[in-house]
Amino acid sequence: MKLLKIAAGAVSGLAMLAGTAMADDKPVVGLIMKSLANEFFQNMMVGAEAHQEKRGDYELLAVGMQNETDFESQINAVENFITQGVDAIVVAPADSRAMVRPLKKAMDAGIVVVNFDVALDEEAKKQRGVELAFVGPDNRGGAKLAGDALGKKLGEGGKVVIIEGNPGADNATQRRLGFEDSVAEYKLDLLDSRTAHWETEEANSVFSNMLTAHPDIQGVMAANDSMAIGVVKALESAGRDDILVVGFDNIPAVGPMIEDGRMLATVDQFGTDMAANAIDLALEVVNGGPELEGWVKTPIELVTAD
Amino acid sequence: MTTQTLAETGQVKRAISLRSVLNNAGIGLALLALILFFSVFTEHFLTANNITNILTQITINLILAVGMTFVILIGGIDLSVGSVMAFAAVVAGKAITLPGFGPAEAIALAVVAATMTGVLCGVFNGVISAYWALPSFIITLGMLNIARGAALQVSDAQTIYAFPIAFEEFGSAMIYGVPVVFIVALLLVLVAWFVLNYTVFGRLLYGIGNNEEAVRLAGHPVFWYKVAAFTICGFTAGIAAIVYMARLNISSPIAGIGFELNAIAAVIIGGTSLSGGRGSVIGTLLGAIIIGVLANGLILIGLSDFMRQMITGIVIVFAVILDHYRAKYTAK
Numbered sequence: 001m002k003l004l005k006i007a008a009g010a011v012s013g014l015a016m017l018a019g020t021a022m023a024d025d026k027p028v029v030g031l032i033m034k035s036l037a038n039e040f041f042q043n044m045m046v047g048a049e050a051h052q053e054k055r056g057d058y059e060l061l062a063v064g065m066q067n068e069t070d071f072e073s074q075i076n077a078v079e080n081f082i083t084q085g086v087d088a089i090v091v092a093p094a095d096s097r098a099m100v101r102p103l104k105k106a107m108d109a110g111i112v113v114v115n116f117d118v119a120l121d122e123e124a125k126k127q128r129g130v131e132l133a134f135v136g137p138d139n140r141g142g143a144k145l146a147g148d149a150l151g152k153k154l155g156e157g158g159k160v161v162i163i164e165g166n167p168g169a170d171n172a173t174q175r176r177l178g179f180e181d182s183v184a185e186y187k188l189d190l191l192d193s194r195t196a197h198w199e200t201e202e203a204n205s206v207f208s209n210m211l212t213a214h215p216d217i218q219g220v221m222a223a224n225d226s227m228a229i230g231v232v233k234a235l236e237s238a239g240r241d242d243i244l245v246v247g248f249d250n251i252p253a254v255g256p257m258i259e260d261g262r263m264l265a266t267v268d269q270f271g272t273d274m275a276a277n278a279i280d281l282a283l284e285v286v287n288g289g290p291e292l293e294g295w296v297k298t299p300i301e302l303v304t305a306d
Numbered sequence: 307m308t309t310q311t312l313a314e315t316g317q318v319k320r321a322i323s324l325r326s327v328l329n330n331a332g333i334g335l336a337l338l339a340l341i342l343f344f345s346v347f348t349e350h351f352l353t354a355n356n357i358t359n360i361l362t363q364i365t366i367n368l369i370l371a372v373g374m375t376f377v378i379l380i381g382g383i384d385l386s387v388g389s390v391m392a393f394a395a396v397v398a399g400k401a402i403t404l405p406g407f408g409p410a411e412a413i414a415l416a417v418v419a420a421t422m423t424g425v426l427c428g429v430f431n432g433v434i435s436a437y438w439a440l441p442s443f444i445i446t447l448g449m450l451n452i453a454r455g456a457a458l459q460v461s462d463a464q465t466i467y468a469f470p471i472a473f474e475e476f477g478s479a480m481i482y483g484v485p486v487v488f489i490v491a492l493l494l495v496l497v498a499w500f501v502l503n504y505t506v507f508g509r510l511l512y513g514i515g516n517n518e519e520a521v522r523l524a525g526h527p528v529f530w531y532k533v534a535a536f537t538i539c540g541f542t543a544g545i546a547a548i549v550y551m552a553r554l555n556i557s558s559p560i561a562g563i564g565f566e567l568n569a570i571a572a573v574i575i576g577g578t579s580l581s582g583g584r585g586s587v588i589g590t591l592l593g594a595i596i597i598g599v600l601a602n603g604l605i606l607i608g609l610s611d612f613m614r615q616m617i618t619g620i621v622i623v624f625a626v627i628l629d630h631y632r633a634k635y636t637a638k
Contacts, residue, residue, distance in 0.1 A: 037454075037560055042463035167611070195611050200554050201561060205363045209605040212356045213348075226465065226558065233554050237362070237478045238355070253467040253556055 027286050028059045029279055030081035032074055032091040034117070036064035040249055041092070044275045051276035058283060061086065071095040078102040082109050088282040090275065092117035096170050100124040103132070112285045114292065116278035118170045133292030135278045137269040139174035140181070142300040143223070146246040147182025149265040149302060150219045153244055156186065160219040161210050162193040163203050163227045172198075175223040175248060182221075191217060196227045203230030211238060219244045225251045225266055232262050250303050258305055265304045274298060332628070333577055333592045340596065344603035351606055354483055361488040362553070364598035366391075366546045368491045368591065370569035371576075372498050373428075373542030375590045376535040378573050379502070380514045381582025382442035384431060384536065386449035387543045388565030392558070393453040394423040394547035399466035399557025402473065409470035416473070416551070421544035427453055428540020432533035442536070450566070457559040466557040477552030487549045494542065498587040511535060515582025571618075572597055575625040577632065596621070 031048055034041050045062060052060040061084070063077045071094040079102060081089050089106050093099035093115065100120055103113050107130065119134040150160065162179050165172030176193070183190045191214045196203035203222065207230065211217055220243060222228035228247030235243055247254060250268035257263040281292060344351040370387045377384045398420035402412045431449050435442040479486040502508035510531055513521040522528045546565075551557055576593030578585025600621060604614045 037458050037463055039463045039465060192608075194605070199560065199563070200556060200558055201366070201550060204554060205601070206605065208359045208363065209602050212350045212353070212359060212602075213606045213608070215350075229465075229556060230554060233478075251465060253465045256468070 026058050027087040027283065028061060028084075029282060030077070030084075030086040030089045031060060031062040031275060031279065032077050032081075032089065033062065033064040033275070034092050034094050035067050035070070037067060039251060040271045043272045044092075047272035048275040048279060051279060058279075060279075065094060071098050074099060075102045078106055082106050082111065086111060087286045088112040088114065088279075090114045090116060090278045090282050092275070093120060094118075096121040097124045100128050100130060104128045104130050107132075112282050114278050114282040114285075116274060116298075119295070133294055133296060135281055135292070135296040135298060136274070137298050137300045139171045139269075140178040142267040142269055143175040143178025143221070143248060144181045144185075145178075145300065145302045146248060146265050146267050147179045147221055148185070149304065150221060150244055150246050151182045151186030151188055153264065154186070154188065154219050157189055158186070158218050159189045159191050159214070159216055160221060161191050161207075161214065161217055163207060163220065163222040163231060164193060164195040165198050165223040165227075167195050172223055179221040179223075188219070196230065198224050198226055200226045200230040200233075203227035204234050205230075207231045208234045208238065211235075211240070217243055220246070222247045225249045225254045228263060228266070229253060229257070232257055235262075258303060261305060265302055267300055268303050269300045270298065333575070333589055333596070337592055337596050337599065340599050340603065344599065344606065348603065348606040351603055356602065356606075358480070358483050358485060360595075360598050360602050362485045363602065364594045365485065365487045365491045365553075366549055367565065367568050367572055367597065368488075368594040369494060369542050369546040369549060370565060371572035371590045371594050372491070372494050372587060373539035374566075374569045374573050375498065375576075375578055375585065375587050376502075376511065376538045377442070378570070378578050378580060379511050379582055379585060380532055380535050381518070382435065382532070382535065383446065383570065383580075384442065384539045385446040385566050386427065386431060386453055387539065387546075387569055388562035389450045389453035389457065390424055390427045390540060390543040391547045391550065391562040391565060392560065393427065393457040393460070394420040394544045395550050395557040395561055396457045396461040396466065396559050397423045398547060398551060399469075400460060402469050402551075403466060409472045412470055413473050416469075417548055420547040420551075421541055424540040424542070424544025424547065425537055426540070427543070428537040429533060431540065432536030435536070436529050436532035454559075461557070461559040463559055465559075467555065469551065469555055473552055474555045477549070477555070487553060490545070490549065492591075494545065495587055495591050502587055507531065507534070512583055515579075515584070517583075568597060571622050571625075574629065575622065577625075577629065579629055579632075580626075593625075 033045055036042050036045060048060065048062060052058065065073045074094050078089060082105060089111055096118060107113050113132060114135055115132055116135040119136065120132060125132060160183065162176060164176050192210050194206055194210065196206045211234065220231050222231055222245065225247040228245055231245050244264045246264050247266040250266045254263055254266055258266060277298060285291060350356050374384060374387065398416040401419040402416035407415065427449055431442065431446050434440065435445040477487060481489065510521055510526055514528055514531060518528060550561060572593035573590050574580060575596055576589030578589060600618055604617060
């Protein structure tokens, strides 16, 4: 009973918040983020808030979620935004299939929906009769940039391993595929490929063990920089400075490692601007611009010492 | 009254230590079998480098599991150690990167910050679950979220880096091929072993696990003993945070997710009963080694990630079944 009351209180509180937001004539954008425990999304959120302050011609309602797999709360957020009657929903889906149905409902309610960061599943979109553009980086292409940098250095037959992200996560899959594209193009020898769940300590242990099993490894492709840091530390304690490491994300902590050569390269997908750019695109449509189509690719860049 | 209880616990102690030798022998044999298996079927398992690797890799889990043993012995559980470790690491990371300190002061400050953070979380867990006699499962589940949220809040979800070189050197230092951080863990095991076997406090923790009411009626402050067990567990989470930082040279607010389960697994595989009152920290040491050997050996053998996860799970289930029979044998 008590719980119910608290829930009711929370809901009416939300409604009031929405009420004040609606009172203004400015369009309202609902931003749905992934886990704010991830510094990549945390920075993106900060970027979006700064953007809102700078533009000042729209209201921003932003929600995050507890962890990478908590897509239930994203679905709830979409439904809350529909109830509040926002003008646009800008969403980084936690699950590329589960999010299609609620987003369809939002589009039917006349809300402009922009899908960024991770693309919704093509099949699931077709099944629901949804046509929706995707604004985001090419994770697979980005991983291939890093993989190619490694391939160029090692040349044909270079022995490499991949440290993967969470099994089943879309960006983890795309990055693995990108690395595998490089392996195929440069005819590298892929010795092993394992997950370290995006995490430094696990990558450190898993990679140490891979290095024991394959002492002849020449290059490592890590699907994010947190794991690349774990790999670099493992190489330091093994006393190996002959193995090249590439990562992904360009988090501040890898800056010094790239400068002094402990890492060969990482990939920047300008996460801080990503949500802000998607909001710009959504507002153009809200203000009567043409609908977005296909894949609006956002910039990615290889980061090396030079 | 008290002397009588002490004499009794003395007798119980002899019986327990004989039994624990037998128990540990069983775990030791299982470990030997695993080592033999991996030595035969993989090329690199029994090399100095690989053994060094395994010791480094089990260190954090072993440290957490030592504290966890205290809590499980009194019939409790602490689900918060992974999050508390991350929280302690982030607080210590903020402390160690404060401007205006020399390396030595900064490191000392970080060690104090990490252990104090761990101790405070442990006191919270202990006081609340013991004072209101609430299941520690729920209280520490609450702390799991509190500490994780606090870690993210304090760090603003950013990885903290750039620690003093001396700190990093401690994390990778070796003495005759044995990682210094592992020696730290081993010292904790020894201290815990001494406390649990040769102090009144330690014996009474077993007593609380077996029959809390009897210990209370004998006039002992059960409340404070329970708080102490959780505090020790929080303290070891703080030490684990220091080792994490020294080894990886970063503090990540998302570190240690799921570490509590590995620590519990080490304790249980080591033959400590989940219902409390029975077990030993030497068993925990063996349990942690078994988990580390499995994680390492299964990769060397080339088993896929998913199969590896399944096999680790099967070993835990098997250990609990074994514990069931051990309990039966003990009851006779």
